[in-house]
Amino acid sequence: MATDAAAASGGEEHQVGRNDRLVILASSVGTVIEWYDFYLYGSLAAIITVQFFSGVNETTGFIFALMAFAAGFAVRPFGAIVFGRLGDLWGRKNTFLVTMLLMGLSTFVVGLLPSYAAIGIAAPIILVLMRLIQGLALGGEYGGAATYVAEHAPHGKRGFYTSFIQITATAGLLLSLVVILGVRTAVGEEAFAEWGWRIPFLVSILMLAVSLWIRLKLSESPSFKRMKAEGKGSKTPLKDSFGKWPNLKLVLIALVGLAAGQAVVWYTGQFYALFFLERVLKVDASLSNVLIAVALLLATPFFVIFGWLSDKVGRKPIILLGCLLAALTYFPLFQALTTAANPALARATATSPITVYADPADCNVQFDPIGKTVFNHSCDLAKSYLAKAGINYTNVEAPAGTVAEVRIGDDVVVPSFRGESMSGADFAAGKKTWDASLGEALAAAGYPAKAASAEVNKPMVVGILFILVLYVTMVYGPIAAALVEMFPTNIRYTSMSLPYHIGNGWFGGFLPTTAFAMVAATGNIYYGLWYPIVVALITVVVGFLFVKEGKDVDINA
Incomplete structure (x- = not known):
């Protein structure tokens, strides 16, 4: 049964004073900068493809770029295990300093890294290595920040206080977009593609200095200090978290019933929406960044609103409702996004649908791990062109x-x-010759090579993106408090970090690559949405049946 926080420690509830609020704010600012570092790569994936994967064909290069992006997510659960254990053994504050240093230095190195043309295969290898270090660092960062803030918050306000940590991921993404847009505007597109893209990475060293200064001023959380003083700390947090069924069961419920659905909704509403605008609908990159940035600015306050609301009505109903709404509306929202962002493409698709009539045996999976295979079968040529052009098509089997x-x-x-x-x-x-003839035929049928910026219905696009991000705020605003409340103080950092980072690192981080592969395989530009829809619905079912509401739980007990 949930107990009152006041009963936890002799009837005295910890009250958050002015200094505590400043500490919580400082923690959030530091986390924003970590997310900024991590998401620079995703925001510049198209340019990084050219810089570091130019030795392979275009399609394989872009898939490699997405995989390098996903590599940072793949190792996040391992970072959660390593740094979660350290955080439960020797404190939240010390772990913050290590993760920040790793993140900042690896980001700075990417800004200095020579291109593929300069040092060959070493360039993408070092790039992926830096992404792995970033992923490890982020795996240790989030759980510590969420735990730290929750342990400072008074009973009845955990959702509200931890919602400021939840803003940091979107704020970091927004900051990366703003810096990129500012540098792009200052140096011009040509110079940005050649060398200007490095500036946002190099600027991170200044942010690192600020973050380290902020983190050094933090004090340890009251719950952790109390636990240490009472001698209740765990000496084997990994074994206690994952080697004992009662707690392992909670970890699995947290993963499937909360984190997995939250993750796919987050990445669909922010990263995949941006990817869809740029790569599928062919909207100018700068305009795409502006549109998503405006939507993020408008929706960001709702992280705090839903965090505050979760203190009143509970975390579970808000998170599961966000997953359900997303699953039910993704198809119509992305179809409406096509009409608003590239009306010429929408008209052409409706009036002149495309069919690839081919022998299935003539069609290959167009992913070459070495990057030197030439796809020269007649079916491959047709599908490759259409996939690169972002054109929807159906497959018809031929003799x-x-x-x-x-x-x-x-x-x-x-x-x-x-x-x-x-x-x-x-x-x-x-x-x-064939590319030119197909291009002319598509143009004659009304298919645009790219979206005309003047024809983009900007208010409608921002409105659709706002709805997508609003779902993000519903599932993400209360998630930190929900996860913290599931586990005891002595293994909290370790236990809540792993399901969060498996959910967000694997279910969410692999979403762009998985969705792109599903689209390429079927020819349907919306088919990739089935991935987040199915995962979100699984979370709704599992969460409804097995997740217990924790807003009234005493996390100091």
């Missing part, structure tokens, strides 16, 4: 041996060609 065709509407047919038996020079010339 064995049929040369693939791209059918535009009811009347236009553009036959592909067999390139597998051609010499390299002949294939290159044939592909150039």
